[in-house]
Amino acid sequence: MKNLLTLKTWPAGDVDRLLHQAEESASSRTNRLCGDLTVANLFFEPSTRTKSSFEMAQKRLGLASLCLDASASSVQKGESLYDTAKTMEAIGCDALVIRHPERAFYEQLSGLNIPIVNAGDGSGDHPTQSLLDLLTIKQEFGQFKNVHVVIAGDIKHSRVARTNIEILNRLGAHVSLTGPEKWLDDSTGAEQILSMDEAAEQADVLMLTRVQTERHQGEDLYTKADYHRKFGLTLKREKRMKRDAIIMHPAPVNRGAEIAGALVEAERSRIFKQMQNGVHVRKAVLQHVLELENATIDNALV
Amino acid sequence: MKNLLTLKTWPAGDVDRLLHQAEESASSRTNRLCGDLTVANLFFEPSTRTKSSFEMAQKRLGLASLCLDASASSVQKGESLYDTAKTMEAIGCDALVIRHPERAFYEQLSGLNIPIVNAGDGSGDHPTQSLLDLLTIKQEFGQFKNVHVVIAGDIKHSRVARTNIEILNRLGAHVSLTGPEKWLDDSTGAEQILSMDEAAEQADVLMLTRVQTERHQGEDLYTKADYHRKFGLTLKREKRMKRDAIIMHPAPVNRGAEIAGALVEAERSRIFKQMQNGVHVRKAVLQHVLELENATIDNALV
Amino acid sequence: MKNLLTLKTWPAGDVDRLLHQAEESASSRTNRLCGDLTVANLFFEPSTRTKSSFEMAQKRLGLASLCLDASASSVQKGESLYDTAKTMEAIGCDALVIRHPERAFYEQLSGLNIPIVNAGDGSGDHPTQSLLDLLTIKQEFGQFKNVHVVIAGDIKHSRVARTNIEILNRLGAHVSLTGPEKWLDDSTGAEQILSMDEAAEQADVLMLTRVQTERHQGEDLYTKADYHRKFGLTLKREKRMKRDAIIMHPAPVNRGAEIAGALVEAERSRIFKQMQNGVHVRKAVLQHVLELENATIDNALV
Structure with a gap:
């Protein structure tokens, strides 16, 4: 399973491939992909551009988005990040995009069977x-x-x-x-x-x-x-x-x-x-972790 | 570029045309339009009916919606309205619907290249x-x-x-x-x-x-x-x-x-x-500012 | 009109039919239905899994979702639950999913002409x-x-x-x-x-x-x-x-x-x-209250 947790461990060749993918994405406004996949965005810290940018990338890829607002969630009842994430997996999410104030929060989530994209881990990485x-x-x-x-x-x-x-x-x-x-x-x-x-x-x-x-x-x-x-x-x-x-x-x-x-x-x-590039990069990252092929579908009428 | 900022400057003929458009919209429940456009709803004040009504109008027109909750956004980090709006433009939004407590807030936003719909500016206009x-x-x-x-x-x-x-x-x-x-x-x-x-x-x-x-x-x-x-x-x-x-x-x-x-x-x-009419009017307004043609597409199967 | 308010009044046969429907739903990941229906989710209490689960069920059925966050709504202006619900009906919602802290809140809502699904009424029912x-x-x-x-x-x-x-x-x-x-x-x-x-x-x-x-x-x-x-x-x-x-x-x-x-x-x-079963059951409940037929549509390309 593929994740994007930190770039520190990514070989330069992989970074380059992903940037190439993002450049391709930049040249076509829409490239919806086959499938019926749902990505949950779990933001435990305020965010405008990162969250909106991920949502836009999901729309452009034809992915459904579930947005969890941490302030109105069971997190208030003291649920652990692991249990919240596992819940989103159980209800059928295909990938999780997570921003969380705790550095390397993703280390708690190794038990998940769906990809995780780190959208910012405290003062750690982004x-x-x-x-x-x-x-x-x-x-x-x-x-x-x-x-x-x-x-x-x-x-x-x-x-x-x-x-x-x-x-x-x-x-x-x-x-x-x-x-x-x-x-x-x-x-x-x-x-x-x-x-x-x-x-x-x-x-x-x-x-x-x-x-x-x-x-x-x-x-x-x-x-x-x-x-x-x-x-x-x-x-x-x-x-x-x-x-x-x-x-x-x-x-x-x-x-x-x-x-x-x-x-x-x-x-x-x-x-x-x-900010424009943020959408292209996030499209490429979501394609990467969801292992979506790069075939694009013209869907002018949808 | 077309906006809807205040009716004070709208000629009566334009108001009439828009009402006519809204009446047409009222007679058909769905009239999804071509394209793959995204509208961001930026609400800096509480709202049930205006926000929901705009969202419904967007759904009926087949537009994607990005909803920014001001309380969970970078606005908390002191970002200016202009920078927030410009961000939404940069990530690819095609129009902005904005409610903001400041009267004539839209005067700050003349540098934008996408249409703005005023969804209420403090004690100014609506x-x-x-x-x-x-x-x-x-x-x-x-x-x-x-x-x-x-x-x-x-x-x-x-x-x-x-x-x-x-x-x-x-x-x-x-x-x-x-x-x-x-x-x-x-x-x-x-x-x-x-x-x-x-x-x-x-x-x-x-x-x-x-x-x-x-x-x-x-x-x-x-x-x-x-x-x-x-x-x-x-x-x-x-x-x-x-x-x-x-x-x-x-x-x-x-x-x-x-x-x-x-x-x-x-x-x-x-x-x-x-309230019903609110959806029809907002459909007509979004069609107006996005310069969408009035062609309707039957999409029973979508 | 069909609702799901409390199971206490449901005959065992109806419960069984609904469980059967949910089991069928469990065997197919997607079964989008005809139509262009919108369900509003009104959550007046924090919730992760119930709200996300309903949203996922709606996505799987091809229903549009309007999500009302009670903390950012006119409820803050003292609007009654009835008026909020009636508003959602007026703007064109086809069903309401409601969680509310008050026991049997749905008794206030008998004047509505769209189905209500109880997503938890205080210490009453769920x-x-x-x-x-x-x-x-x-x-x-x-x-x-x-x-x-x-x-x-x-x-x-x-x-x-x-x-x-x-x-x-x-x-x-x-x-x-x-x-x-x-x-x-x-x-x-x-x-x-x-x-x-x-x-x-x-x-x-x-x-x-x-x-x-x-x-x-x-x-x-x-x-x-x-x-x-x-x-x-x-x-x-x-x-x-x-x-x-x-x-x-x-x-x-x-x-x-x-x-x-x-x-x-x-x-x-x-x-x-x-939690997995929650999505299946909620799909079946939404199909029940919206009186959707069980015909499934293959929509690999949507």
Whole structure:
């Protein structure tokens, strides 16, 4: 059985195959597949774009969706994640998409007989976000080799940042970091640390991260304006970026903190493109774990 | 691109065309249309009937629906309405239906490239409610000219009442008001003010409004019984209504306040008919903004 | 018009016909039916499995679902259950599935012209849960006559337990009870009371119930370990069960209270099988109330 739990254990060849699949998916709006399969989306944390993106991917593939709102569920009666997931299997779901605040939550779910897609495990991982980031870079540069990616901001609390460092290195990109010193994860190793000014000038890809204020309660925080001036992408810094360099951000964006509001839709910004790619990547992931063939069916009348 | 933001700027001819479309829609239960379009419903305020009515209209048109529950979304992370809406556009939604507490919220959304349907903007407007009210009157009297509509109650806090006054006047109806003096909006101009006794006797259409207790916190309120006696449609007042006069109310109803509980389903009540019409009107509005042709497809087997 | 409000008034023959229908449904994964019908699911209490199970049954039958989340609805504005239900009828729903905390809530809804399925009425009844329990027993023993069913635990607060006692007796099963004395309902009559040790040894079906902690606030409760030792199915007690005896539980399970965690998926446990059966039974109930014929349509391409 296939899952998507973490990219850390995925060979580069498999990542590449999945990105290829996602690119194909991007070129056709609809490719409904045979079958009558149902995917349950279990979100135990708030989410707009990830949840909606998975739902859209399911619609585009002709999959039925069951959406479980954790706040209105038996989870309130203290049911374990395993029992909730096993219930969804028992009632006939064919795969589960799960977001859960607990790191590596999926380790509790090895007893399931249906595929699991990790839609974010606390401060752990968020593999479909990483894949959509990779797709966006690949679309732009055709490859990862020698592309200079600078990841900016709150690396320590960002599940995506840490996964991206690891996999981008594996795929041949050159990864640097920038941001407040205490938020640069020392476990990430040999990368180069840049000032935000240097980052703006040297990056092919300036990958901003959201300041995850809800995850570092109680720490000594910068004011928004302060953060922006020291570590954000200001209008001035953007002007010094390379001609073909792009801006990325997983969103939701704190306008005026990580990035000046006016740059969110700048010509070099790929922020909304990333969201588009999210649907393509999730279609590819669902096809992968459900082992759906790539045959597409024209269904203009359905 | 077509939107439905407010009826105030709609020419009477366009309103008429839309009502005509809605009447056609009313005569066929299903008229699924070609295509594979998705509409996102973004409700930032509680709603039963408006949200369900839009969802039903989408089902009847064969549109896929994405429903975003604002309480379980990135809105909690402080995302702007624009960024949320732009996200839904990026993931491939073809139109947005939005209810939001902020008046004229849609003015923030002029950068979108997909149609927006206003499903209620705070105490501003609620155009599909107005349209379903108009449809209900047109079905009854065949026209608006010389129909005497009395709008009763909390005019000041009712987004629908103020829009209806304006558009009914434009369409040739005769509009009067009744209700507590402090809730009669002085900005509405030249209308006649009636007592509730006069209103019951003179109206062709007695259009009750809900006492919006959640919107006038802190004001000096009437008790329910008090309000009913002074300004509500009592059993006794109903007996003095004209033979063909009808009762309307946008619901939810406060039984025993605006209207005696026993009158909610009286023969002359069109309250549940209005809800039926809501689906027809919303189908017509979605067809309008999505520029769907009116061709219907028989799909008994789908 | 057909409803499913309570099994107490259903003749044994009708129960049998419905179980037969559910067994047929179990043998085919998909049996979409003609038509274009919409069912609204109105859940005024938290639920994972019942709500998801109904939704899955609707998908399998090709019915459209409208899901009303009571916490985000006009119910917050004080609307009566009747008005909410009537609204769903007015907008075109073909049947309502309702869970509501008030016992016999459906008595308020006799004015509706569409079928109602009771998905749990407070501490009253939960007929589809009873039906899935019956189906599970029938699948195992082929009949009810002389099957010894021991219902264990919180009989007093369990809507299902009391319904099951009545109907199992009517169908010819032998019903005993076990559990804390104060939770054994004295209204249930002539059944045999067993200790948990006796129950484990004598039962063909050991039907555990959930300790409904949220329904007996303020009572003197056992600790989890205490309850388990005195009244729960421990590993040791399970060893003394008859060779073909089965374990049932409506879930969600309090692991380590009613049942040792390791027994939830024991060979003789039918807990997840019950959930599977829930979908079959709900398909049969929806077919029954909507008077859908049993013709199935192959729709591999939809």
